[in-house]
Amino acid sequence: MSKGPGSGPLPRTPGSRKPIPRSFSCLSDLDPRPCRPPGCDPRLRPIIQRCARSLPSSPERRAPGAACGAGCNRQLRVRFADALGLELAQVKVFNAGDDPSVPLHVLSRLAINSDLCCSSQELEFTLQCLVPDFPPPIEASNFGDCLARQLVCLERVTCSDLGISGTVRVRNVAFEKQVVVRYTFSGWRSAHEAVARWRGPAGAEGSEDIFAFSFPVPPFLLELGSQVHFAVRYRVAGAEYWDNNGGRDYSLTCRSHALHMPRGECEESWIHFI
Structure with missing residues (x-):
């Protein structure tokens, strides 16, 4: 007996059925690995952070665990120059008789500059050489x-x-x-x-x-x-x-x-x- 229309499933013809659009509910759909609950969010990796600090001295470098830890709770040390046997300041004493030696060409140009301020049409300079x-x-x-x-x-x-x-x-x-x-x-x-x-x-x-x-x-x-x-x-x-x-x-x-x-x-x- 032959079946009429609607009495049974229609035969499938290649190309007769369109694929159903698929929505990606989570990023795991793009990954062949199974989705990770909850919420199917991708796993976040922690960013490695390093604490900037002053360069340690030689004993501190050789000590175990000298590298900065996760919390960076090491206390910084402040060393003054006198603790290392150095002077805190350098003092230069000038005597009253230590007059600076000004070159001749500098004095000559200073004289020219002074004459430029209070001169008329022509300037006259007297140089010793x-x-x-x-x-x-x-x-x-x-x-x-x-x-x-x-x-x-x-x-x-x-x-x-x-x-x-x-x-x-x-x-x-x-x-x-x-x-x-x-x-x-x-x-x-x-x-x-x-x-x-x-x-x-x-x-x-x-x-x-x-x-x-x-x-x-x-x-x-x-x-x-x-x-x-x-x-x-x-x-x-x-x-x-x-x-x-x-x-x-x-x-x-x-x-x-x-x-x-x-x-x-x-x-x-x-x-x-x-």
């Missing part, structure tokens, strides 16, 4: 003859707030050589020496060498009339040669130097210095 008592030897017409005769000659000298510097030319007699400038601030009652440094070759095919020297000037030489005397010594191949300006020595004298400058130009230079 060391001035050579001789013209630059290298500009002399007989410089080459002098160098050939005594094998060492001073080229030029410059003076600044840092001291005295210059260059010396010597004949390249041998590879090993030494150039020294001997100078005095007391009229040769006492003397000092400054070793010159090799700067480079000169002349035809390196037949000559150039040396550079410099030495500081004490503050008391910035008084009017103070002098510096010096001479150049050249040692090479077991011999010694001198350049002492023909027996008169090279000298520099502290003199006053007047400087005239327009106010606007001086103000711009002072602002540039700042």
